Amino acid sequence: MSTDLTFRLWLLALLIGAFVTVQGCNEKPLESPRETARAQSGQEAFAPVTVQHQLGTTVIDRAPQRVVALDMNEVDFLDQLGVPVAGMPKDFIPHFLSSYKDAPGVEDLGAIVQPNLERVHRARPDLILITSLQANHYRELSEMAPTIHFDVDYRDSETRHIEVIRDHLLTLGRIFGKENLAGQKALELDAKVEEARRITEGRPEKALVVLHNNGAFSSFGVQSRYGFIFNALGVKSASPMAEAGLHGQPVSSEFIQQANPDIIYVVDRTAVMERRAVMDVQSMGNPLLRQTNAWKNGRVIFVDAQAWYVTGASPASLKRVIEDVIKGYQG
Structure with missing residues (x-):
């Protein structure tokens, strides 16, 4: 075989090998029908x-x-x-x-x-x-x-408030394919509730939850917007009334003085609606409130008004509410 013929055969083999290599690089690996459908839709497979x-x-x-x-x-x-x-x-x-x-x-x-x-x-x-x-x-x-x-029942959270929040969190976890994360957040919420119950259990203190609105007060009891604080968190109520409803029962300073709570949680609605700083002990110059055990013992808690009033039924806001409740027992 001549040298020229040998060179031609070698060159032909080289070109065929290169062509096969290029074709192999362009081929895609086999996909399962599910992967193909996912690629076409741009979404993970979704179960209704x-x-x-x-x-x-x-x-x-x-x-x-x-x-x-x-x-x-x-x-x-x-x-x-x-x-x-x-x-x-x-x-x-x-x-x-x-x-x-x-x-x-x-x-x-x-x-x-x-x-x-x-x-x-x-x-x-x-x-x-x-x-x-x-x-x-x-x-x-x-x-x-x-x-x-x-x-969620904004008017009466006495029963199942925490459970409703927890269930909704897990439902959304299913919808968005975030079951594990939702489960983790639910466990964190459970732990926070349990922490509050450990602190309130066996404690004798009685508390009032009052909403401040331009100098006036409303009280919230066990069958009200903040009923879960007494039911789920174990706080004892200082109010003799069942203040049902979203806005509570209007009460006077005399009522608060006579109830003489050991702890007062103040939700400053005015601060939320007028977008200003939450009031504090210096700005609340009410002589009758100053006569309560709560005031004398430094247990008037000016809570995170945005967490309590704007929300109060979600994981982050509920954790803040619970932290405020615990502050009342720390004196």
Whole structure:
């Protein structure tokens, strides 16, 4: 065989080998039907979640990508789970959620008690989260996207308040594929509740929860917005009344003096609504309150008003409420 022929055969073999190599590099590995479907949809495989709530039954049949939360408690749930918020009311944002106020991509949907439905529609949600404060809009919202009502009772939290919060957290964990994280957060909440119960158990102190509003006071007892403090956390009530309702029972300074609580938890609504600093012992110059055991022993606790008044039914806010309750027993 001539040298020229040998060289030609060698060159041909080299070209064929190079072609085969290039073709092999361009081929993709075999994919399972599930991986192929996932690649085409851009989402993990999603198992539908059915949620029964006080306003009906909501079926989530695909992984939500644009979530609207119309209550600050719902914003906190999403924040705890690391789920992006597409839109929310921005009229009263608690300090522990302040990063959302000017966050790019988070639409301002108006007010908590009166959301702007046109803005909600423009936000193109595929899941909407509401509470009783927006329940009158449920039908309209459900026409825009699947809507879930958080069944927390803002008027009477005496029973199942903690359980309802815990259940909602775990439900959202299922919807967003965050079951492990939601379970971890639920256990943290359980531990915080147990910590409070260990501290209050067997203690003789009696407490009042009062809301301050421009110099006037309302009291909250065992069947009220803050009933869970007495039921779930084991605090003893100093009030002889069953102050039911969202806004409590208006009471006088004389009433507080005569009840003579060992601990007073003051929720400064005025500070929230007028966006100013929470009052303290120096600014509360009430001579009758100064005669109570609570005042004399340094157990008037000016609580985190935003956690207590704006939220109070979410993981982060509930932890802050419990921390304030514990302060009352530390003197």
